[in-house]
Amino acid sequence: MTLASRIKQEAQSALKQLYPDVTIELSMIGVNQTKPEFSGDYNIVLFPFLKLLRQKPDVIGKLLGDKLCEGSDLFGGYEIVSGFLNLSIKDSFWVQYLTANYTNSGYGLKENSRRVMVEYSSPNTNKPLHFGHLRNIFLGAAVSQILKNDGNEVIKANLINDRGIHICKSMIAWQQYGKGATPESTGTKGDHLVGDYYVKFNDAYKAEVAALIDSGVSEKIAEKEAPLMRGAQDMLRKWEAGDKEVRDLWHTMNGWVYKGFDKTYDKLGISFDKLYYESDTYLLGKQLVEEGLNKGVLFKKEDGSVWVDLKDDGLDEKLLLRGDGTSVYMTQDLGTAKLKYDDYHLDQSVYVIADEQNYHMQVLKAILKKMGEPCADGIHHLSYGMVELPTGRMKSREGTVVDADDMVAEMVRLAGEQTEQSGKTEGFTPEELSTLYETIGLGALKFYLLRVDPKKKMIFDPKESIDLHGFTATFIQYAHARICSILRKEHVPQQPDTNIFSGFRQTAELSLMERKIILALEEYTMILQDAANELNPSAVCNYCFQLAQLFNTFYADHSISKAESEEKKQLRLMIIIMTASVLRHGMNLLGIRLPEKM
RNA sequence: GGCCCGGUAGCUCAGCUGGAUAGAGCACCAGCCUUCUAAGCUGGGGGUCAUUGGUUCGAAUCCAAUCCGGGUCACCA
Known part of the structure; x- marks a missing residue:
């Protein structure tokens, strides 16, 4: 259980004890991270309770704060500021969390028996992949990984439009x-x-x-x-x-x-x-349409064309077979949807498709539902905004498309150029360097396309190319490389499989940055949960960047090798081991590798 | 025109199941490498959260209307 939800539950049961006659729903209890300008780590908002409990916030806050802290291994103290109960988490809790988890290599894995298909890429075979496809491909791959990490059985599918x-x-x-x-x-x-x-x-x-x-x-x-x-x-x-x-x-x-x-x-x-190849599947929908006609769900017009009436669903009439009996796009998609379901008995079928097809996907689902097909309910359109150039949409006929292969090559070239410029090539073999440049260049590209909320369209300016500073994969890779460097120096394994600091005893107070990082590490499983629920890899991007940022700040004024005591050294080693491990895990979900040196 | 989506700093974006003085990155300015990697860190300027009204103790967040931008409404895929 995550800390935030534990706090909610403890608050609920404390309130129950304090006010036995009143029922406070869990959803009424707002738990947030405390802003830096106030004391404490998490806060509980007191306003929602005022009417129910008929008391002033200061009174409720004091009672609740005392109750929560009483004999608690979690709460070390509290402060009430203008309607907020700011709770301090005990150092001992943070340390216990860290020592129990820093050797983890998996996060957020849980049993979840759902079987999910994610369809992405889905190219036409008349032209090479372009920049817009890359967003689709990276999104699909990342979402697949995120769902798999959430315990689902995931089938990654590609429907090739080959005819x-x-x-x-x-x-x-x-x-x-x-x-x-x-x-x-x-x-x-x-x-x-x-x-x-x-x-x-x-x-x-x-x-x-x-x-x-x-x-x-x-x-x-x-x-x-x-x-x-x-x-x-x-x-x-x-x-x-x-x-x-x-x-x-x-x-x-x-x-x-x-x-x-x-x-x-x-x-x-x-x-x-x-x-899946459309040349294999394009005829499949016809039979489905025949069945629909027989069931009376579909109707035929005078010219022999077949239609569905979706006006009750707030949609329109839609053609499913032409007058000459040939199938249209929708017919094919109906057939393919059924085929996917028959092949795998899917609980969910995710389609990674640009938002220009929102209406089409809505209609697809509505038709299948109307026909009583069991595949209908699981259909989920992961709709993403298209990638545009500053001059507008990319048009292959006008030659304004940014080619995917060119883009990858350009990013790798840029990574090499910057590495050489900053004189960081020492101690690498030529092979290692070319691997490194690919890791950095490709990572930058993936991160750039994944860091924005999928549903928002994005504008890409090729002239400016892609930065390797700031909110980028490079930033995160760099933080990771720094950690690895320290671990090498201290002869500590990157991913210990047992607790190598079993003798650790905490006596010194945690510094601000130490607790901030541990707090962030603790949040990770919740972030994964959200990303899986929302099918949103950008949540992982944002989190990894923030964690790397925290590490860099921490790194700037906390020496690890020359820590003030052996205790601090061990504590900080555990912190950075776990930080690197979480970064690797998160970025791995996004398909981005983290170098040990750069 | 109907339906759908978006509008937050000069630019690119977080924050949106309501919570404290709205945050990052880029760009700009000023500092920080004899100390674990400066692809970094610290500080600074920069905002009518499109507009108006409503709900609320409290709204960038919810509701309504309006404005702006985009998508879609094919016997194309």
Whole structure:
């Protein structure tokens, strides 16, 4: 149990004893950390009790304070300031907490039998990953880890959008302009090569449309009749009919893309437990729609198209099958949702998808619910804001996208540059240095994209690139490296598996910073809990940064090696061991490694 | 226009299940390396928490309205 909740419960039972006739709900008891300008560690707000207890805050505060402190191993004293009961936690409690926990390597792990799927990344196979995908990927991976750490069984899934008109666009452009180019013949990463032809399609198509308009055709007709567009549509029909030549080309080009993606995922340290391909699943929804029709949940219009009426849910009518019987996006998603559920019997299915699809996801869930599908309840849209440039949204057709591979390379380069500038490369082999630069560069990138509340959109200015100072992974990595340096010097293991200071006895009072850090360490499990409940990795980012900040302040005026006594030295070693361990644990959830030297 | 989301320091963001004088980072200014890593630390300036009204002992936080920005409302995905 966390300290804050223990304080709440003790306060409740103390009030029960003091005022047996009155029931005070746990939710009425506000426990907060005391602000630095007041004495004490935690406070209880007295205002909510005034009416119920019919007494002044000073009176209630005194009774409650006395009761709580009486014979307590936890509370050492209190002070009442304008309606707040400021409670001091005994040094002995903090020390006991520290000695009992500093050898931990796991935090917040609990039994939780839920089975959860997290779908993220979900790329199209017509272009390489860009900066916006990175937010999605890091979010999905971090949320998976956070949920797993919370005791859930987590299945990391990737739904690959490998078919459709957009895929045919790069295929036809390659056919017409590629001259047999392959990743090998051009030395280009496969996903980039295919992406180049997607861009080529759009350029050439635009020119075709312009030419048609010049020759007197209306814009609408021109867009439909441009030869490239007709070619792409023709190709899609052939693909659906299973045309061998088209399928072969499709296999080949997607193969190039997958090789490229694998390289990128590998570099990012990202993996999946289950891959779904839309080419396998895109027909699945149709059967579901048939069943819905039979059940009378869906209806057919005169032209044969199938619809669902969601007006009772505050939504609209939605098309599920075209008049010609072909499926739409929603149809596919219905099928995939059911497939996921049938595959794993999920308690929860998390979709990491940008907020532009909020409505779509709402409709998806509503339809499944209406059809009585058991998968409906578990569907949860982890909606995140899109990454924008200072000039607005990234547009692949306008060439304003920031490529993911380029971005990673740039960050690693920056990490190397700064390390060399500050002259910290001594004692590293070239291999160690390149690992270090990747750890720093990639860490900075991940942290930058995870530190903001997912639901908020974010603006990224490539010109300013990403800072390695302040609220960054680098800051946290640096604090960790400093701790490791001290531990090396003192010949103390980073992660002791037994209590190496079993003889420790506390006699000296804790300093302000010593107790502040232990207090922060104690909060960690609660932070993990919140992050898991909210599916919010930014909570972990904020916490780790604050902890590193506390350590740096502590470090600035507390010597460990030359502590004033052996007792203080041991105490501080335990503090920094646990601090480093918590930082590693938290950052590991975010997919960020912490170097021992930097 | 309907629905959804956002608006906090010059910039990027915390804080939002109501609690004390609203916090960080960047940028700017002034200090701190003969002492465990200065990618750090200390201090300083900088705010009408979009606006107005309401609920409350107490509102950045809850409610309503308004303004501004974005998203979405396809037989696209």
